Amino acid sequence: MEPKTKLTLDQVRGLATDVLTHSGYDAAHAGAIAGMLHRCQLDDCQSHGLFRLFMCAATMRDGKIDGAAAPRIAPSDTAIVRADARGGMSLLAVQAGMPLLIEKARVHGMAALTVNNCFHFSALWPEVEDLAGAGLAGLSMVPSHAWVAPAGGRRGTLGTNPLAFSWPRQGKTPFTFDFATSGFARGEIELYKRAGKQLPEGVAIDRDGNPTRDPQAALDGAMLTFGGHKGSALSIMIELMAGPLIDDLTSKESQAAAGADGTAPYHGQIILAFDPDQFSGGKADANDARAERLFADIVDQGARLPSQRRYAARARNLARGYVEISEGLHRDLQTLLE
Amino acid sequence: MEPKTKLTLDQVRGLATDVLTHSGYDAAHAGAIAGMLHRCQLDDCQSHGLFRLFMCAATMRDGKIDGAAAPRIAPSDTAIVRADARGGMSLLAVQAGMPLLIEKARVHGMAALTVNNCFHFSALWPEVEDLAGAGLAGLSMVPSHAWVAPAGGRRGTLGTNPLAFSWPRQGKTPFTFDFATSGFARGEIELYKRAGKQLPEGVAIDRDGNPTRDPQAALDGAMLTFGGHKGSALSIMIELMAGPLIDDLTSKESQAAAGADGTAPYHGQIILAFDPDQFSGGKADANDARAERLFADIVDQGARLPSQRRYAARARNLARGYVEISEGLHRDLQTLLE
Numbered sequence: 001m002e003p004k005t006k007l008t009l010d011q012v013r014g015l016a017t018d019v020l021t022h023s024g025y026d027a028a029h030a031g032a033i034a035g036m037l038h039r040c041q042l043d044d045c046q047s048h049g050l051f052r053l054f055m056c057a058a059t060m061r062d063g064k065i066d067g068a069a070a071p072r073i074a075p076s077d078t079a080i081v082r083a084d085a086r087g088g089m090s091l092l093a094v095q096a097g098m099p100l101l102i103e104k105a106r107v108h109g110m111a112a113l114t115v116n117n118c119f120h121f122s123a124l125w126p127e128v129e130d131l132a133g134a135g136l137a138g139l140s141m142v143p144s145h146a147w148v149a150p151a152g153g154r155r156g157t158l159g160t161n162p163l164a165f166s167w168p169r170q171g172k173t174p175f176t177f178d179f180a181t182s183g184f185a186r187g188e189i190e191l192y193k194r195a196g197k198q199l200p201e202g203v204a205i206d207r208d209g210n211p212t213r214d215p216q217a218a219l220d221g222a223m224l225t226f227g228g229h230k231g232s233a234l235s236i237m238i239e240l241m242a243g244p245l246i247d248d249l250t251s252k253e254s255q256a257a258a259g260a261d262g263t264a265p266y267h268g269q270i271i272l273a274f275d276p277d278q279f280s281g282g283k284a285d286a287n288d289a290r291a292e293r294l295f296a297d298i299v300d301q302g303a304r305l306p307s308q309r310r311y312a313a314r315a316r317n318l319a320r321g322y323v324e325i326s327e328g329l330h331r332d333l334q335t336l337l338e
Numbered sequence: 339m340e341p342k343t344k345l346t347l348d349q350v351r352g353l354a355t356d357v358l359t360h361s362g363y364d365a366a367h368a369g370a371i372a373g374m375l376h377r378c379q380l381d382d383c384q385s386h387g388l389f390r391l392f393m394c395a396a397t398m399r400d401g402k403i404d405g406a407a408a409p410r411i412a413p414s415d416t417a418i419v420r421a422d423a424r425g426g427m428s429l430l431a432v433q434a435g436m437p438l439l440i441e442k443a444r445v446h447g448m449a450a451l452t453v454n455n456c457f458h459f460s461a462l463w464p465e466v467e468d469l470a471g472a473g474l475a476g477l478s479m480v481p482s483h484a485w486v487a488p489a490g491g492r493r494g495t496l497g498t499n500p501l502a503f504s505w506p507r508q509g510k511t512p513f514t515f516d517f518a519t520s521g522f523a524r525g526e527i528e529l530y531k532r533a534g535k536q537l538p539e540g541v542a543i544d545r546d547g548n549p550t551r552d553p554q555a556a557l558d559g560a561m562l563t564f565g566g567h568k569g570s571a572l573s574i575m576i577e578l579m580a581g582p583l584i585d586d587l588t589s590k591e592s593q594a595a596a597g598a599d600g601t602a603p604y605h606g607q608i609i610l611a612f613d614p615d616q617f618s619g620g621k622a623d624a625n626d627a628r629a630e631r632l633f634a635d636i637v638d639q640g641a642r643l644p645s646q647r648r649y650a651a652r653a654r655n656l657a658r659g660y661v662e663i664s665e666g667l668h669r670d671l672q673t674l675l676e
Contacts, residue, residue, distance in 0.1 A: 078447035078616055079417050108446050109416035110610075114617060137583060139575075153641035157632070165575045175578070177571035209639075227565025233515035233644045234572075237477075237503045239632055240513070244625035245475060247618035250632050272448075278416055279452060280585035287582035294495070294577055294588050301547075303491035306571045 005330040006322045013038045016050060019336045023057040025089070026068040032091040039126045041323050044313035047187060048123040050325055050333060055121050055264050056089070057336050062259035064266070065089065065119050071096045079108035082246075085118030090269055093118055094127055101273055102134045109278035113271040114246040121264040124164035125178035125307070127271055132166040132174035135284075137274040140164045141238040143267050145255040148182045149222040151232035154209025156222035159251030159267075160186065161238040168276070170288050173314075175295065177306035181235040183226040189215050242270045342662040350661060351376045354388060357674045361395040363427070364406040370429040377464045379661050382651035385525060386461040388663055388671060393459050393602050394427070395674050400597035402604070403427065403457050409434045417446035420584075423456030428607055431456055432465055439611055440472045447616035451609040452584040459602040462502035463516035463645070465609055470504040470512035473622075475612040478502045479576040481605050483593040486520045487560040489570035492547025494560035497589030497605075498524065499576040506614070508626050511652075513633065515644035519573040521564040527553050580608045 007015065016034035025033065033056060041049035059065050069088030073081060073096055081100045085093035097113045104111035124140045131138030144159030164178035183203040192199055193215035204218030205211055212218055225231035243250040248268025249257065257266050276284040295305060317323050345353065354372035363371065371394060379387035397403050407426030411419060411434055419438045423431035435451045442449035462478045469476030482497030502516035521541040530537055531553035542556030543549055550556055563569035581588040586606025587595065595604050614622040633643060655661050 074619070078445070080447040080616055082619060107416070109418040110448060110450055112448055112612075112617070137578070149639075150636045150641040153636060153639045155639050157635045157639070163572075165571075167575075167578050175574070177568075177575070179568045179571065181568075226568050229644070230515075230517045230519075230564050230569070232641075233503075233517065234501075236513070236632070236636070236643075237505075237515070240475070240505050240629055241612075244629040244632070245612060245614055245617045247621045247625055250628060252632070252635060253628070274450075274579070274583060276583055278418055279450070279583045281412070281420060283585045287585055290588060290591070291578055291582040294574070294582070294590070297495045297590060298488045298491060298574070301487070301491045301493050301495070303488040303570075305574075306567070 003327040004324040005327050006324055007330075008322050009038065009042065009317075012041050012050065012323060015333065016053060019053045019333065020056060022337055023060045024067040025056070025060065029067055029069075029089055029092050032095050033089055036091050036122050036126060040123055041325070042314055042317050043310040044317065044323070045123060045310060046325070047185075051329060052121055053333060053336055055262060058262040059119055059121075059259065059264040062263045064259050065264075073097055073100065079104050079111040081111065081113045083113060083115045085115055087117055088119070089264070090115050090118035090120045091122060094269070094271070098127075098130060101271065102131070102136065105131075105136050105273035105275045106278070110272065110274045112273070114248075115269040115271075116246065116248050118269065119264040119266050120269060123178055124162055125166065125176050128164045128166035128178070129174055129176055131271070131273050132168040132176070135168050135276070137168065137276060138164075138166045138271060139274075140269065140271040141242045142269045143239050143242050143249065143251040143254060144265050145258065146250075146252040147186060147223050148225055148235065148251075149205055149209070150236065151225065151229040153222075154205065157252060158225065158232070158235045158239060159254070160223070161235045161251070163234070163238060167291065169292070169295075173307070173311045175291075175305060175307075179226075181225050181231050181238060182223045183231070184223055186223065189218050189223070193219070242268055246270055341665040343665050343668040344660045344662055345668075346660050347376065347380065347655075350379050350388065353671065354391060357391045357671065358394060360675055361398045362405040363394070363398065367405055367407075367427055367430050370433050371427055374429050374460050374464060378461055379663070380652055380655050381648040382655070382661070383461060383648060384663070385523075389667060390459055391671060391674055393600060396600040397427075397457055397459075397597065397602040400601045402597050403602075411435055411438065417442050417449040419449065419451045421451060421453045423453055425455055426457070427602070428453050428456035428458040429460060432607070432609070436465075436468060439609065440469070440474065443469075443474050443611035443613045444616070448610065448612045450611070452586075453607040453609075454584065454586050456607065457602040457604050458607060461516055462500055463504065463514050466502045466504035466516070467512055467514055469609070469611050470506040470514070473506050473614070475506065475614060476502075476504045476609065477612075478607065478609040479580045480607045481577050481580050481587065481589040481592060482603050483596065484588075484590040485524060485561050486563055486573065486589075487543055487547075488574065489563065489567040491560075492543065493545075495590060496563065496570070496573045496577060497592070498561070499573045499589070501572070501576060505629065507630070507633075511645070511649045513629075513643060513645075517564075519563050519569050519576060520561045521569070522561055524561065527556050527561070531557070580606055584608055
């Protein structure tokens with residue numbers, strides 16, 4: 001077990017804000033990004049917590065991002081809120097568009113927030129959970145880089161293309177999932193490589209399109225989607241919905257436009273919101289009880305709802321008032337303040 | 339190879355209409371159902387073609403369905419079209435709501451058609467393809483019966499919960515998929531049983547929740563979702579979106595309400611439509627070209643787009659003016675006219 005450093009929740013936010021400001025993000029962006037990192041760290045979501053400050057700093061050093069971009073929301077009388085991040089990080093644009101998304105979902109019954117021209121590095125669950133917090137069901141998707149081969153293919157075309165969904169539960173943490181449509185995360189393959197371990201079958205192909213269990217061959221080749229041709233079809237849907245539908249880049253285009261290694265991808269995002277009250281004809285309460293019976297039937301047989309580990313970490317960390325990160329990470333983060 | 343009977347496209351529709359009318363469906367329902375069976379048969383989609391007439395007839399014999407139910411569309415100033423099938427088969431209600439769904443998607447940028455109080459037996463791809471035919475992206479889901487265990491579970495709670503998506507392509511058949519979120523279709527397990535074959539690993543558990551490869555033990559136990567915990571999460575999302583969201587039954591409730599074996603399940607349906615022109619800010623043409631580059635990159639590496647086999651069958655059957663069904667099926671269908 002690696003030695004750990006304890007950070008209070010204020011320290012997490014403070015450290016993130018300091019690094020981001022020092023890196024060149026203005027106060028508005030630093031606040032939006034620090035808020036996201038804080039939420040992930042609170043849930044012990046280490047891969048998307050303070051660790052991501054390296055990517056935020058590298059993206060700024062690379063020079064393409066605008067650390068002071070003011071997002072612009074296009075006027076709209078439809079159910080679509082179009083937010084232009086104008087070359088900044090996605091989070092400030094999402095923050096700017098979210099109140100209007102919620103308002104439009106209540107008016108139209110369903111609504112969408114699209115974010116264009118943004119750098120993107122974050123988990124999707126905090127944004128769909130915010131919708132659940134407003135009593136709405138939320139669904140979000142983004143492309144990434146073309147590291148993933150379609151079913152039956154021989155090279156990377158699709159992104160890791162995550163899909164996140166959240167459903168509001170009265171007086172409870174929402175039902176939430178947020179998963180990559182690749183079988184493995186790219187970072188997991190890196191970990192196998194460092195550990196000198198072979199990959200499981202069926203997660204990657206080499207540069208010639210042949211199945212491989214060698215991590216380096218997989219990194220040189222392509223990952224596969226989860227769930228065979230079904231996962232592949234779903235991943236293509238995500239490319240379309242978060243790319244051509246919203247006038248933004250596919251994973252292949254995003255990769256071609258990418259900066260140096262370790263920088264955030266540049267692509268769009270779509271967030272959909274659904275109002276249970278409008279969809280159910282005003283019977284949201286009765287249907288909340290119906291959804292609870294479904295969840296109970298899942299939990300009663302010993303299965304877990306997605307995100308339960310994250311919610312448990314949140315409750316524990318909130319109660320004790322601090323989170324733990326590895327000492328090594330904490331030490332390395334200090335270098336970003338030099 | 340089983341001997342085949344050739345039927346012209348008119349004969350397919352005529353036979354379906356005759357059986358449905360003879361079974362007790364009125365002309366409007368018989369027309370809507372026959373149209374669906376005709377489209378599936380045209381695409382050599384045997385499992386959802388004329389074969390389903392047995393289910394339509396059995397459902398009528400069971401006595402719960404109303405073969406003359408006139409669907410009612412609720413007045414709406416939101417993006418949601420709520421169609422009440424009033425205890426009839428879903429298809430006439432979908433037919434009634436579809437023009438309004440398309441109109442609302444163009445006005446609001448996105449829209450939903452929900453169908454309540456319906457019996458449902460049909461493939462979802464024809465409906466999302468109709469949206470693509472109108473230049474919209476379409477997404478549809480339904481629950482079914484609680485035959486599928488959640489990841490880590492020990493008994494059936496989820497339905498086979500299909501997800502269908504279609505994306506419009508200028509001058510081409512749309513990009514479409516329609517897959518069950520169970521790893522296997524229930525019918526496939528029946529086929530393994532009849533053939534005396536063992537199931538592959540990972541598709542089913544027995545009644546004690548243990549993995550099984552025995553088809554009968556699987557039928558007595560539960561199926562598993564495709565793609566492990568990710569497929570399971572997706573299936574739960576479909577339960578919520580096509581059940582509690584729209585004030586209709588979950589798969590477990592649908593199963594409890596079910597008629598005799600071989601009858602159509604009774605549950606709701608949700609169909610979502612997205613207008614690329616509104617979402618892209620009027621740049622649908624440029625983004626159509628972008629989507630085509632994505633498809634070309636998939637096909638160029640030897641991978642197939644979903645539905646290619648179906649589209650090839652459609653082209654061939656349209657060109658020759660007839661379809662082929664097994665002689666045995668054709669003979670058995672005659673008994674439905676007695």
